[in-house]
Amino acid sequence: MAKQRILSGIQPTGNLHLGNYLGAIRNWVELQREYDAFLFMADLHAITVPHDPKRLAEDTYKVAATYIACGIDPEQSTIFVQSHLSAHAELAWLFNCITPLNWLERMIQFKEKAVKQGENVSIGLLDYPVLQAADILLYEPDLVPVGEDQKQHLELTRDIANRLNFQYGSEASPILKVPEPLIREAGARVMSLTDGNKKMSKSDPSDQSRIDLTDPPEVITKKIKRAKTDPERGLWFDDPARPECHNLLSLYMLLAGKSKAEVAAECREMGWGQFKPLLAETTVAALAPIQAKFNALMADRGYLESILKTGREKAGAVAIPTLTRVKDALGYSTPL
Numbered sequence: 129m130a131k132q133r134i135l136s137g138i139q140p141t142g143n144l145h146l147g148n149y150l151g152a153i154r155n156w157v158e159l160q161r162e163y164d165a166f167l168f169m170a171d172l173h174a175i176t177v178p179h180d181p182k183r184l185a186e187d188t189y190k191v192a193a194t195y196i197a198c199g200i201d202p203e204q205s206t207i208f209v210q211s212h213l214s215a216h217a218e219l220a221w222l223f224n225c226i227t228p229l230n231w232l233e234r235m236i237q238f239k240e241k242a243v244k245q246g247e248n249v250s251i252g253l254l255d256y257p258v259l260q261a262a263d264i265l266l267y268e269p270d271l272v273p274v275g276e277d278q279k280q281h282l283e284l285t286r287d288i289a290n291r292l293n294f295q296y297g298s299e300a301s302p303i304l305k306v307p308e309p310l311i312r313e314a315g316a317r318v319m320s321l322t323d324g325n326k327k328m329s330k331s332d333p334s335d336q337s338r339i340d341l342t343d344p345p346e347v348i349t350k351k352i353k354r355a356k357t358d359p360e361r362g363l364w365f366d367d368p369a370r371p372e373c374h375n376l377l378s379l380y381m382l383l384a385g386k387s388k389a390e391v392a393a394e395c396r397e398m399g400w401g402q403f404k405p406l407l408a409e410t411t412v413a414a415l416a417p418i419q420a421k422f423n424a425l426m427a428d429r430g431y432l433e434s435i436l437k438t439g440r441e442k443a444g445a446v447a448i449p450t451l452t453r454v455k456d457a458l459g460y461s462t463p464l
């Protein structure tokens with residue numbers, strides 16, 4: 129039986145951090161064994177807010193190198209760059225013309241980002257979820273693994289697919305396959321080091337709030353030493369009054385590869401003075417092999433480019449027929 133397909137992506141903006149690794153990429157590494165995985169760099173999405181052209185290509189290579197360094201196997205999975213396939217932008221345009229404006233105006237992420245941009249809100253920011261729908265629907269995935277914050281975008285994707293199928297297809301032969309979201313459990317969410325109630329995020333202005341995957345050992349150690357804690361003695365999971373304690377224990381659990389019960393028993397009587405150095409040491413050790421591989425990949429541009437070229441070909445073989453099917457359904461003539 130053919131493997132089911134998954135598809136997901138990350139925007140190449142700023143450095144990837146522990147949240148990207150533990151919350152997303154690490155799950156893909158597991159999933160790629162059972163699923164035909166399509167993983168990409170969303171560089172068209174990266175310009176929906178002001179960006180630096182001098183860094184865009186480099187940041188895109190960095191995300192590709194991070195995927196591979198974290199264990200995504202280019203022999204097994206398809207790794208590609210969104211902007212290398214014009215089908216994404218093209219399908220997004222076709223979707224634009226069937227998507228009601230008010231579906232986009234109520235997107236939570238749009239409203240949050242628009243507030244931050246002030247006067248400088250582009251049509252691209254509003255249109256972001258339509259492009260994301262194109263990213264997804266082009267590849268006919270069975271499942272789309274994403275974080276809780278992307279749930280609304282996945283629902284919109286399904287709505288767009290259903291609307292196109294309803295308006296231009298027939299029940300017997302739908303034009304687009306409607307995918308299912310695979311939302312990871314809340315526990316896999318890595319929180320900020322400065323506020324245990326906030327997600328670890330690239331867009332947090334404080335560097336201290338996150339651990340970047342490329343942070344050197346002394347920076348990791350310093351950030352963990354300064355991480356917000358509380359005056360309580362003894363450490364335990366799942367206490368709503370101690371979100372930082374839960375987050376740091378969870379990080380230790382994931383990075384040490386231990387079970388929750390093991391960590392709970394090991395740390396029950398520890399104070400922060402004992403736990404923080406242990407977490408720092410564990411984090412440094414877990415990231416060392418990833419960093420070594422990342423640096424080697426970044427030093428071999430030719431190899432990375434060859435992976436992305438193959439990825440583009442494999443992605444095109446799936447995406448272009450889907451785009452053609454949609455264009456046919458909308459009544460476009462096929463050029464000779």
Ligand code: TRP
Binds near residue numbers: 137259263273274278
């Ligand atoms: N919006 C996603 C995020 O910020 C990134 C993304 C773009 C994506 N296109 C996608 C994720 C398609 C999954 C599928 O995390």
